Amino acid sequence: MTGSMAMVSMYTLQGHDQVIIRTKGGPNKYQIKTKPQFEQVRRNNAEWKGCTRMGRQIRGSFRVMNSLEDYPVSGALNAICKQIQKMDTESEHGKRALLLSKNKEMLLGFSFSRKQVLESVLRVPIESAIDRASDKAQITIPAINTALYLYNFQKLPYFRIKACLSGVRDMQFHDYEHRFGALNYYVREKGIYESEWLPASGTQPAMQILLEYPIEKENTASEKKITDDITLILTLGIEFGKIGYGNITEPVKYAGAGKVIRVG
Secondary structure (H helix, E strand, O other): OOEEEOOEEEEOOOOOOOOEEEEOOOOOHHHHHHOHHHHHHHHHHHHHHHHHHHHHHHHHHOHHHHHHOOOOHHHHHHHHHHHHHHOOOOOOOOOOOEOHHHOHHHOOOOEOOOOOOHHHHEOOOOEEEEEOOOOEEEEEEOOEEHHHHEOOOOOOOEEEEEEEEEEEEOEOHHHOOOOOOOOOOOOHHHHEEEOOOEEOOOEEOOEEEEEEOOOOOOOOOOOOOOOOOEEEEEEEEEEEEEEOHHHOEEEOOOOOEEEEEEEO
């Protein structure tokens, strides 16, 4: 049973197999906005707005990986953003910035799946690198003997490899009150890779994936420019599929895995 009854709310949440129940209560919106005793709450709310916007920006930058999620990723990203926000010790509480470029290692290894992690599904050594000077990234995956190095936990007939090179800009306090300007992706296809559907049997050949950061060119220069406040994020995932309607291979929910493999 879900919904609201008297002073109780009941709802479900992805990643939980039971109904969550909580009681209603607390101060109303007017009290929080006007009463002096809620000044701390107002400061926390202002900063939390920045965390959720930054989390949305990060998740949106590698949205090609969203199909691999098997738990509420947004909440996990918001929590990381809160920790990044706390690292700003110069700004006053309530106006702290989110400087991902100075704390980028906090995103490294972030997994889009919890039931299975990438290393347990794709059991081959993966090499990767990001070169900010050339706006490019490279991923090398050796040949995959599927009988030994592919954990096909749902025993599906096909799989494919997905990769993405994206960028996220730092967020200052003044960005919290309006929609943060997303980076332009005029050549977005250069920053995304999706292999063909491959049989989940036999040995599949090695892959070398080359990605280019798809930022727009400056109006006054022919060269691309990645400023210091932009963090490059390289993600890799594996997705399993089956034959669907019209004899077309389609992905299966919660059958893949992926993660942030490098930041730069």
